[in-house]
Amino acid sequence: MAKLTIRDIAALSGLSKSTVSLVLNNSPKVDPATRRHVLAVMRRHRYVPSFAATALAKGSTRLIGMVVPGLSWHMVASINIGVAAVTERSGFDIILYTATNDRDYGSLIDRILTSSMASGLLVVSHEQPLEPLVQLHEEGLPVVLVNTIDADVALPSVTADNYDGALTAMDHLLQLGHERIACVQGRMTYRCCQDRYRGYLDSLRSAGLQPDPELTKPGDFLPEQIRSRSHELFALPADQRPTAVFAHSDVTAYAVMTAAAEAGLRVPEDVSVIGFDDIESAAQIRPPLTTIQQPFIDMGKRAAEMLLAEIGPTDDSSEADVVEPPAELPRLVMPTSLIVRASCGPVPVTRSPRGRSQTTKA
Amino acid sequence: MAKLTIRDIAALSGLSKSTVSLVLNNSPKVDPATRRHVLAVMRRHRYVPSFAATALAKGSTRLIGMVVPGLSWHMVASINIGVAAVTERSGFDIILYTATNDRDYGSLIDRILTSSMASGLLVVSHEQPLEPLVQLHEEGLPVVLVNTIDADVALPSVTADNYDGALTAMDHLLQLGHERIACVQGRMTYRCCQDRYRGYLDSLRSAGLQPDPELTKPGDFLPEQIRSRSHELFALPADQRPTAVFAHSDVTAYAVMTAAAEAGLRVPEDVSVIGFDDIESAAQIRPPLTTIQQPFIDMGKRAAEMLLAEIGPTDDSSEADVVEPPAELPRLVMPTSLIVRASCGPVPVTRSPRGRSQTTKA
């Protein structure tokens, strides 16, 4: 009943604690026979070394911290699945810090560092100032940013290629013949949304189209705002009305489609709508949403791999002074993919019986 | 740069480690003046006690384990928000175990217990055998089940009132005049789905209606299956076709609505659809989904509170032998709520020009 310690295992197998410890740490110095014996004893008694004692003696934990936003996002869950897949294979456990409003970030970060609770930090979709993190990183704590707003900070990061994703989305629309394409933005303080918007603009321009400011609407991921801004879009005179809209997220696209329906417009016959994310329901709604898929699970995996690499071999380089971080910061930008479903169609040839031309070449 | 230890703080404040430790642990025995002094020194040097050393010395960590399924569910994220809100207030951190297929459950559980890594376990939507957990619990590890399949096991738990939620959903439909109500089930190995189905059946019966086996369709949360089973439903002759369907989840409801549209049926004019969960997109799709909301955030909060209560005062009862678990297992069943939106309407008075009667009173 009482928990076994290394001393018990030592006694049970007729050896010293030192030797038992060596087999625990896979030392090659121990005789294969004795190693097998010790292992057998440990297994028989279901011995598991004390987490705390190991951490204290080694000076580091097998824990990586993961800070996530306090939002019920699809994204966080998916990223976590990827992270879990790689950490569990490496014997690391992850300790979860959920950002809530009450939580004081500065002291949280501080605590993680100084209590040496975690040997690395994965920061997911963080909206807080990043300075404390770069400082942490400079002091030697491995940190990698995942899908985080400001990717320009001096920290390793993995993000989706939001700019290219936007290009791809626009390309799809352009190839269907659309020229009056609206953009309903997400939260523009997020780097990812800025990138998507840049993609929207650049894509239009390189197609020789002049972006119409009238066709850009702030949405901020707020359903009500998206709905009313979309109504403005659809209330435009027939020749100014967009024939397609690029929404900065799937849920944004849902709201746009609702507004379209309320305006008596059919999707995709009268107006095409493309989203961004590819959440679970995107394939189930009607019409099934054409969207840009973000590789969240893979992003989680790669981020975890980068972090583990930064943490290093754990055993060897323990005291190798402050390991110099690689000169070039790893910045992984992962490709998105276009998922074609049914919410985008060819541009209506004649929007009204009058069949006005809608092109506005620059 | 080098991390400060309690010994440094002791030196810096001209006291012994013992005294410093006492202030760290809020002992009333230390002089208020010296306590203030020590506190000031610690703050000035941003001292944070070593996590591992504290854990070793105290014999317990301020960590609670949370095991979640490897699925990108809305639910998990929401429950976590609730859990985080209470744990952060109590100074506990949470260590996240994500269930993946590779992971060997038995040994995971074992490791948590024996390494005394966590002082309690929150088990969310677990699909694995629960026996190892009850054994763990009997050996003294606080455990609480959250939204877990089998709530009959001898473990504290918090779940949503799925049975009552189903009753409420059915009531809404019944009051709108529906009598031929179909049920598209979720994964029937889950206790929650069984409860929802029981609610469906009981509700029908107590309304004096004979459940028609023809109107129950397995869906198993599989979009394809849901779609094709729904088509069977909508292909029924007009007088046997359901006028409403109770779906075991929101995403299931989406798929049902798509099938309805494909069958040329309008929602809610021709057929009403009610979901279960209230995910983020439910309000954004068209028509906005009427559904039963599960209080995931609150469930997380209450579960965390229960666990913390079981873990106890942490400091005092450390060695009070095996604390007898309370004779009655706490089993919290939380109420759901009906969110009325637009996917359910009154039963069509005349479904076809012929105006056949559709009642099938038992």
Add this chain to the structure above:
DNA sequence: CTGAAAGCGCTTACAG
């Protein structure tokens, strides 16, 4: 290849 000893950074009786 194995063992005795010191140490990791705290906490906790026990003296004073």
Add this chain to the structure above:
DNA sequence: CTGAAAGCGCTTACAG
């Protein structure tokens, strides 16, 4: 109210 000492369960040189 404060300090010296032992102990928590490991790991890691250092001998042998």
